[in-house]
Each structure stands twice: as C-alpha cells, then as structure tokens.
Amino acid sequence: MKITEVRLGMISVPLIVPFKTALRTVNSVEDVVIEIHTDTGHVGYGEAPPTGAITGDTTGAIIGAINDHIKKVLIGREIDDFENLIKDMNGSIVKNTSAKAAVDIALWDLYGQLYKIPVYKMLGGSRKSIETDITISVNSPDEMARDAVSAINRGYKCLKVKVGSNPELDVARLAAVREVAPDALIRIDANQAWSPKQAVRILNQMQEKGLDIEFVEQPVKAHDFEGLRYVTQNSYVPVMADESVFSPMDALKIMQMGAADLINIKLMKCGGITNALKIASAAEVYGVECMIGCMLEAKISVNAAVHFACAKQIITKVDLDGPVLCSEDPIIGGAVFNEKDITVSDEPGLGIKGIEKIRYI
Ligand SMILES: C[C@H](N)C(=O)N[C@H](CCC(=O)O)C(=O)O
Numbered sequence: 001m002k003i004t005e006v007r008l009g010m011i012s013v014p015l016i017v018p019f020k021t022a023l024r025t026v027n028s029v030e031d032v033v034i035e036i037h038t039d040t041g042h043v044g045y046g047e048a049p050p051t052g053a054i055t056g057d058t059t060g061a062i063i064g065a066i067n068d069h070i071k072k073v074l075i076g077r078e079i080d081d082f083e084n085l086i087k088d089m090n091g092s093i094v095k096n097t098s099a100k101a102a103v104d105i106a107l108w109d110l111y112g113q114l115y116k117i118p119v120y121k122m123l124g125g126s127r128k129s130i131e132t133d134i135t136i137s138v139n140s141p142d143e144m145a146r147d148a149v150s151a152i153n154r155g156y157k158c159l160k161v162k163v164g165s166n167p168e169l170d171v172a173r174l175a176a177v178r179e180v181a182p183d184a185l186i187r188i189d190a191n192q193a194w195s196p197k198q199a200v201r202i203l204n205q206m207q208e209k210g211l212d213i214e215f216v217e218q219p220v221k222a223h224d225f226e227g228l229r230y231v232t233q234n235s236y237v238p239v240m241a242d243e244s245v246f247s248p249m250d251a252l253k254i255m256q257m258g259a260a261d262l263i264n265i266k267l268m269k270c271g272g273i274t275n276a277l278k279i280a281s282a283a284e285v286y287g288v289e290c291m292i293g294c295m296l297e298a299k300i301s302v303n304a305a306v307h308f309a310c311a312k313q314i315i316t317k318v319d320l321d322g323p324v325l326c327s328e329d330p331i332i333g334g335a336v337f338n339e340k341d342i343t344v345s346d347e348p349g350l351g352i353k354g355i356e357k358i359r360y361i
C-alpha cells in the first residue's frame with residue numbers, strides 16, 4: 001500500500017450553542033481535513049482544528065505545514081514502513097502539532113486498514129465503549145445552571161464546568177451548577193485564567209462550601225510549572241495539567257516535579273496517537289491517571305482519540321464531547337456518539353468511510 005496523493009479540505013459545522021472558555025468563544029467547528037490516498041484505493045482520514053489560542057496553530061499554518069513540509073515525505077512511501085514514515089513526518093517540521101496529529105491519525109487509519117484490524121485492537125485494547133463528560137461554557141451563574149439542567153436531562157452524569165473569566169464570579173458559578181446537579185460528578189477547567197494564589201483561594205472556597213469538585217484543569221498559565229506545583233501542593237482539589245502538557249517531555253517533567261496530580265492528553269497538543277502512546281506509557285510508570293481530551297473538533301480526530309482511549313487503561317477520564325456539541329455530523333462511519341455513550345467501531349483502521357460537505361482546497 002503506497003501513498004499516491006494527499007488531499008486537504010475544510011469542514012464547517014455550527015455548534016448547538018456558543019462554546020465559551022476563559023481563552024475564547026467559538027460558534028462553529030472550522031477544521032482542516034486530510035485524505036491520504038494510496039495505490040490500493042484505501043484512504044486514510046485525519047482532521048485538525050485551528051486552535052490558535054492554545055496550540056498556536058491557525059488554519060493557514062496547518063495547511064502550510066502539510067503542503068510545504070509534510071507532504072513531500074509522504075508521497076511514494078509504503079504504509080508498511082510505518083515507524084520510518086511517522087519519524088520522517090515528525091522530523092519534516094518542528095512544532096505544528098495539529099498538522100502532525102491530522103497526518104499521524106490518517107497514517108494509523110491506513111496502517112489498520114493494511115492489516116484489516118481496528119486501531120484500538122492494534123494498540124492492544126479490548127474496551128469497546130467509554131463515557132464522556134459534557135462542557136458547560138462559562139457564562140452567568142443562572143445561564144450555567146440552565147445549561148447544567150439541560151445536560152443532566154440529556155443523560156450526562158459528569159459536567160466539565162468552564163470557569164476563569166471574571167474569577168470573582170467563579171464560586172457563585174459553581175454553587176449555581178451544584179445546586180441543580182446535586183448528584184453529578186463536577187470537574188472544572190480554568191484554562192490558565194488564575195494566578196497560583198488566586199487558584200488556591202478559589203478552589204479552597206469551593207471545597208469549604210461543599211461544592212465537591214473532582215479536579216481542576218489548568219488553573220494557571222501553561223508555562224508556569226512552578227505555579228502549577230504550588231496549586232497542587234496547597235489546594236484540596238486535585239490538579240490536572242492540560243495546556244502545560246504538549247509533548248511526552250512536558251508530561252515527564254510535570255510528573256517528575258509533582259506539578260500535577262493528573263494529565264489531560266489531547267492528540268492536537270501532542271501531535272497524534274504516536275506521541276499520545278508515549279505520554280500514556282510515562283504516566284503508567286508514574287502511576288498518574290490521565291484524561292483523554294479534545295479541542296472543538298468534529299468526529300474524524302475525536303474518533304481517533306476514542307480508539308486510543310479504548311486501548312489504554314491509564315485513561316480513566318474522558319472529555320470527548322466535540323461531536324455532541326456540534327449541530328450536525330458530516331462524518332460517515334467511525335465511533336457512534338449517543339450523548340455520553342461512545343462506542344468504538346470494529347471496522348479496519350479508524351472506520352471512517354467518508355466526509356459529507358467537504359470543501360477541497
Ligand atoms: C471541547 C472540550 N471539552 C474542551 O473543553 N476542550 C478545551 C479546549 C477547547 C477549545 O478551546 O477548542 C480544554 O480542555 O481546554
């Protein structure tokens with residue numbers, strides 16, 4: 001199976017409601033998709049969202065990285081030469097983790113198709129279904145309480161509550177959500193909005209009020225590993241590193257420092273399944289549980305994250321709500337998303353059959 005062509009396109013999917021975090025507000029998913037074609041007629045699919053506020057990767061940067069750097073190391077290559085192919089792809093340009101993730105996902109898809117086995121089984125997995133949380137965007141306490149009620153009525157048992165814009169409101173936001181969702185598992189995500197001391201004060205206030213937070217994601221700036229450790233050591237609430245962990249190296253450093261209790265692995269931060277496996281292995285060694293997360297992504301790349309999560313028991317928490325936040329699903333095949341319940345596909349590779357409404361570029 002030899003690579004003959006790399007095609008790029010765009011998909012545009014409106015969200016059901018605007019997605020708001022301390023870092024950005026988004027109304028629709030606008031992602032770059034990649035099709036890697038082969039001489040056997042098999043196609044591998046990948047996807048990358050332009051999450052400039054987090055990864056620094058814009059639509060133009062993703063397209064440029066693939067067209068100007070990555071494509072030339074792919075054309076004419078055998079999929080069976082998998083390790084070299086991935087190594088050369090990663091060596092063709094530094095950073096650009098979203099573009100690399102899209103390509104890495106498409107190559108894993110083809111590798112699974114070559115051997116006629118689903119990717120999660122190639123990775124040794126036997127878990128077939130996982131349960132995701134759903135994000136409650138940061139808004140007024142009343143609006144967040146309304147969104148929480150709607151999520152609970154749709155069957156979600158775990159809410160990921162965004163905080164951090166106007167931090168003085170955050171305790172009231174959590175109190176409003178907890179009041180309407182007394183039995184829900186509640187995790188919060190500050191998306192880097194707090195200072196270390198502010199984080200400890202707010203988190204301890206939340207715990208003293210009995211708001212029962214499972215963990216807090218990325219309370220402080222991504223680069224501030226010392227600040228993250230300060231929060232981990234001084235707060236009652238467990239701390240998860242998200243934007244602080246892009247690479248396996250970052251994960252190792254965070255775990256060696258004891259800077260966080262938990263790690264959020266996202267394919268778009270680490271460059272795909274290959275590096276996600278390295279982070280998971282390091283976390284297994286340190287006994288640090290991980291969450292599998294996503295950006296605002298449609299089903300191609302989130303489906304790849306599902307395969308990875310189904311294969312790794314160190315992934316004990318799931319935040320793969322990208323597809324259920326979308327008002328429609330233009331992706332044919334792949335995992336089945338039924339609100340919180342996600343079931344992996346047993347088709348070879350990643351099981352994607354095609355994309356509706358793709359705009360080729
Ligand atoms: C979509 C997911 N539940 C989520 O909240 N991810 C964010 C970043 C998403 C984005 O801004 O595209 C996170 O965990 O920080």
Ligand SMILES: [Mg+2]
Binds near residue numbers: 189191217218243
């Ligand atoms: Mg986060």
